[in-house]
Amino acid sequence: SSELTQDPAVSVALGQTVRITCQGDSLRSYYVSWYQQKPGQAPLLVIYDKNNRPSGIPDRFSGSSSGNTASLTITGAQAEDEADYYCNSRDSSPNVIFGGGTKVTVL
Amino acid sequence: HLQLQESGPGLVKPSETLSLTCTISGGSISISSYYWGWIRQPPGKGLEWIASIYYIGYTHYNSSLTSRVTISVDTSENQFSLKLNSVTAADTAVYYCARHGDHGDFGKIDYWGRGTLVTVSS
Numbered sequence: 001s002s003e004l005t006q007d008p009a010v011s012v013a014l015g016q017t018v019r020i021t022c023q024g025d026s027l028r029s030y031y032v033s034w035y036q037q038k039p040g041q042a043p044l045l046v047i048y049d050k051n052n053r054p055s056g057i058p059d060r061f062s063g064s065s066s067g068n069t070a071s072l073t074i075t076g077a078q079a080e081d082e083a084d085y086y087c088n089s090r091d092s093s094p095n096v097i098f099g100g101g102t103k104v105t106v107l
Numbered sequence: 108h109l110q111l112q113e114s115g116p117g118l119v120k121p122s123e124t125l126s127l128t129c130t131i132s133g134g135s136i137s138i139s140s141y142y143w144g145w146i147r148q149p150p151g152k153g154l155e156w157i158a159s160i161y162y163i164g165y166t167h168y169n170s171s172l173t174s175r176v177t178i179s180v181d182t183s184e185n186q187f188s189l190k191l192n193s194v195t196a197a198d199t200a201v202y203y204c205a206r207h208g209d210h211g212d213f214g215k216i217d218y219w220g221r222g223t224l225v226t227v228s229s
Contacts, residue, residue, distance in 0.1 A: 030211060030213075030214065031212065035154075042219040043154065043216070043219055044219075045217055048212075048217070086153065086154055088216070089214040094167060095156060095167070096207065097156070097214065101154070
């Protein structure tokens with residue numbers, strides 16, 4: 001399967017920890033990346049190759065992956081972390097594939 | 108600092124062809140290990156990859172769109188372009204151009220344009 005599945009929405013209290021998951025068979029073979037998208041903006045790469053952060057991304061963002069499941073964890077969520085988060089990877093064709101996105105609400 | 112900028116009509120009539128160009132500044136399109144691609148996002152919905160091209164012309168297309176899509180590159184202008192024909196209202200979306208990796212990093216998109224809204228309507 002070339003699909004990636006994410007929970008549609010999750011909420012987290014300010015300062016607490018939230019984990020967003022992404023499932024798909026492609027994740028057994030290929031790296032996952034995570035993107036943050038705020039309203040009216042282009043997506044921003046926050047995690048790549050399972051658990052690497054681009055320059056400028058706070059270290060409260062971390063990633064992990066095992067088998068067909070990848071996770072993005074925000075430790076100590078801030079108000080500015082409220083956004084949509086997308087996982088993505090590739091399949092064997094290759095195609096670029098995306099999860100459906102998870103809306104994170106910071107309470 | 109690499110920048111990508113989409114350009115093209117914001118309104119396209121049904122059954123016509125959507126044409127967009129992405130201009131790269133702050134870097135060269137003729138760089139190894141990276142693909143240049145188009146991704147779209149219908150209003151209120153998720154991201155969908157459309158197609159990608161390597162600077163020497165290798166292309167990859169989303170199988171659900173391949174019959175309607177053409178991607179091309181112009182290295183002399185540091186640009187790449189998208190054509191999507193026979194558009195319908197379902198093609199209304201924000202269209203992003205982007206750079207992504209090759210091989211194991213084919214899914215890693217490290218630079219995005221700001222996006223351009225294309226509306227299909229008569």
